[in-house]
Amino acid sequence: xxxxxxxxxxxxxxxxxxxxxxxxxxxxxxxxxxxxxxxxxxxxxxxxxxxxxxxxxxxxxxxxxxxxxxxxxxxxxxxxxxxxxxxxxxxxxxxxxxxxxxxxxxxxxxxxxxxxxxxxxxxxxxxxxxxxxxxxxxxxxxxxxxxxxxxxxxxxxxxxxxxxxxxxxxxxxxxxxxxxxxxxxxxxxxxxxxxxxxxxxxxxxxxxxxxxxxxxxxxxxxxxxxxxxxxxxxxxxxxxxxxxxxxxxxxxxxxxxxxxxxxxxxxxxxxxxxxxxxxxxxxxxxxxxxxxxxxxxxxxxxxxxxxxxxxxxxxxxxxxxxxxxxxxxxxxxxxxxxxxxxxxxxxxxxxxxxxxxxxxxxxxxxxxxxxxxxxxxxxxxxxxxxxxxxxxxxxxxxxxxxxxxxxxxxxxxxxxxxxx
Numbered sequence: 001x002x003x004x005x006x007x008x009x010x011x012x013x014x015x016x017x018x019x020x021x022x023x024x025x026x027x028x029x030x031x032x033x034x035x036x037x038x039x040x041x042x043x044x045x046x047x048x049x050x051x052x053x054x055x056x057x058x059x060x061x062x063x064x065x066x067x068x069x070x071x072x073x074x075x076x077x078x079x080x081x082x083x084x085x086x087x088x089x090x091x092x093x094x095x096x097x098x099x100x101x102x103x104x105x106x107x108x109x110x111x112x113x114x115x116x117x118x119x120x121x122x123x124x125x126x127x128x129x130x131x132x133x134x135x136x137x138x139x140x141x142x143x144x145x146x147x148x149x150x151x152x153x154x155x156x157x158x159x160x161x162x163x164x165x166x167x168x169x170x171x172x173x174x175x176x177x178x179x180x181x182x183x184x185x186x187x188x189x190x191x192x193x194x195x196x197x198x199x200x201x202x203x204x205x206x207x208x209x210x211x212x213x214x215x216x217x218x219x220x221x222x223x224x225x226x227x228x229x230x231x232x233x234x235x236x237x238x239x240x241x242x243x244x245x246x247x248x249x250x251x252x253x254x255x256x257x258x259x260x261x262x263x264x265x266x267x268x269x270x271x272x273x274x275x276x277x278x279x280x281x282x283x284x285x286x287x288x289x290x291x292x293x294x295x296x297x298x299x300x301x302x303x304x305x306x307x308x309x310x311x312x313x314x315x316x317x318x319x320x321x322x323x324x325x326x327x328x329x330x331x332x333x334x335x336x337x338x339x340x341x342x343x344x345x346x347x348x349x350x351x352x353x354x355x356x357x358x359x360x361x362x363x364x365x366x367x368x369x370x371x372x373x374x375x376x377x378x379x380x381x382x383x384x385x386x387x388x389x390x391x392x393x394x395x396x397x398x399x400x401x402x403x404x405x406x407x408x409x410x411x412x413x414x415x416x417x418x419x420x
Contacts (some may be wrong), residue, residue, distance in 0.1 A: 025359070028404045031360045032397030033190050033240075033337055035219060038284075039243030039398065045287035049076070049280035050229065063277055064268060080279070083286035087293040088237070089226035090252050097251040097269045103141040105236035105251035106261045108273065109185060109213045110145040113234060114154060116258035117181040117211065131180040134206075135159045135167045136380035138186055139215055143376075146184075159185075163382050165194035165324055166332075168191050172201055176208040183212045187219035187235075191364050191377045191393055192324050193337035195223055202231045210215050211257060217241055217249075221292025222334045233257045237289075239281065243398060244288030245403065248281035286379040303396055304335035306405050308395065310330040313409045314340050319416050323378065323391065336396045341387050342416055351393050360407050361394045 029037070034172060049060045063073035078093070085093040099105045118130040134146055136158045150156050157175045161167050167185055176183075183205040188195045202212040213234040218224050221242045227235055234257065238249040253272060265274035292299075292352070310326045314320045323339040326332075342350060347363025354361050364375045374388035394408065 006123055023101070027358050027360070028407060029360045030394040030396060030400065030404070030408060031362050032400070033393065033395035034362055035240050035325070036397050037245045037293060037399060038245060039288050040329050041291045041364055042239075042244045042284035042288040046280045046284040049073075049283060060279055062299070063279055064266070071398055077277055077279050077282055080282040080286035084250055084282075084289055087286075087289040088220075088235075088250075088252060089228050091228055092255065094270065095252055097253055097272045098277055098285075099249045099251050099273055100247055101138075101240075102215065102236045102238035104263075104273075105238075105249050106139070106184075106213075106215055107143040107145050107250050109234040109236060109253070109339055110149060110182070111262050112259040113211050113213065113257060114149055114182045115152075116260045118154070118194065119260070120258060121179075121181070128152055128179065128320035129155055131155045131157065131177050132208075133157045133159065133172065133175050133180060133183045135161060135166070135185055137161050137165065137189055137191075137377045139190060139217070140185070142184055142186070142215055155179075159379055160284075161194070165189055165192040165377070165381055167201065169195050169197060169200045176205070176210065178209075180205075180208055180210040182320070183210050185212075185214060187214045187216035188223065188334050189377060190218045190225075191337075191391070192339050192381075193218075193326075193334035194324070195219065195334060197371065198232065199230045202233075206231070218334060218337075220289070221296055222303075223331070223337055224296070225293075227252055232416055239285035239288060242288045242292040244285040245281045248278055248285050250285070259407060299398065300335045303400070304329060306396055306400065306402065307333075307335050308339055309402075310338045310409065311340075314338070314412065319343070320412065321387070336400075338394045338396075340391065340392055341383075341390045343387055343390055345388050345416060347391050350415060353418055354392075354408075357393075357411045357414060359411060364391050364393055389412060 006274055052057050058069060060076060061069035063077045081096050082093045085096045090096055114132055121128040132149055132154050136317050146156050156283050157266040159167050159171045159175060185201050187198050198214050205212040211233040214232050216235045217238045220237055233254045237250040240246040261272050268274050268277060311322055315322050319342055321341045323341055351363050352388055374385045375391050378388035378391055379385060
């Protein structure tokens with residue numbers, strides 16, 4: 001596949017020309033959990049909205065305008081919303097709110113639901129603080145939002161996962177209190193791939209009278225995901241994890257769930273997220289989402305075979321320690337993520353060595369790749385800080401081949417024994 005290294009100099013045509021000149025067809029991209037390459041279906045879906053000049057004036061414009069181009073844009077936006085709702089089995093399309101990505105969706109869910117519920121409770125109890133439950137292995141977009149909720153006076157309980165990376169239902173039951181307003185547990189972990197028992201967790205939360213949110217960003221297109229079946233009140237998604245464009249995502253918000261909008265102004269998205277919508281990006285998201293969900297079952301089996309091959313070979317290599325014990329064919333972990341440690345070789349160094357050898361991997365979550373701290377996910381699982389500093393994540397996707405995996409496995413000993 002074409003090389004996916006980003007250009008860091010030049011603008012416009014110069015940047016595009018530079019990126020093309022530096023592309024390397026032999027470079028293997030194994031960082032899909034960070035960003036998946038834009039798929040052809042998303043590109044084709046966006047092209048009608050990318051007109052320029054006078055031609056653009058008579059096609060798709062502001063979807064909130066009453067003009068013919070505005071009405072056309074609105075129809076396209078709502079078609080994208082219906083398509084995303086169908087892919088997510090989200091029930092009514094108006095329960096899908098377009099956002100700039102999963103980070104905004106996570107923030108909106110936590111701030112919007114927690115504050116709205118607390119405000120309603122305070123009408124009868126002015127001293128009501130509110131309690132939120134989450135886990136220690138959430139994405140930073142959730143953890144940072146939780147920290148802000150704490151500063152706003154909420155009590156927050158962080159559940160610790162077991163050594164295999166799973167949040168246990170019993171731990172949530174023990175943590176719930178009469179004043180718990182919201183529980184937020186991810187659907188699947190971006191580092192280990194552990195798929196959480198969201199349906200059971202949501203049921204426990206609801207039995208206690210609390211709302212339930214899940215960050216389902218990594219789960220979309222990799223495992224069966226029906227929002228109707230899971231019964232969650234809110235869920236977050238990002239297009240670029242499934243081959244859609246960057247800068248667009250969605251918040252599923254079940255009807256009648258208390259919610260205070262975080263982004264206010266023009267009242268778009270039924271007042272839940274103001275700002276002129278990016279119709280082209282929404283169309284690209286819908287197309288990528290549909291392709292990922294429609295091909296999920298066969299792609300899951302294909303990727304699981306590659307995952308098992310990688311874990312099996314890594315486990316037999318000296319100096320390599322798989323982070324979790326993933327049984328062959330396991331459905332408890334995402335099929336596309338492999339996480340391992342090389343004791344004595346820090347993540348940043350390992351990533352640079354693999355890059356020099358022609359492989360893109362990460363040292364855990366790419367969203368915090370600049371941090372020199374050990375992975376908060378691995379340390380929460382009980383892995384020592386020294387080992388957690390040596391984490392490597394290889395993640396696969398639609399364009400990953402058996403040859404890519406074989407080449408990567410052959411490169412691992414070279415990355416470890418760098419001097420030789």
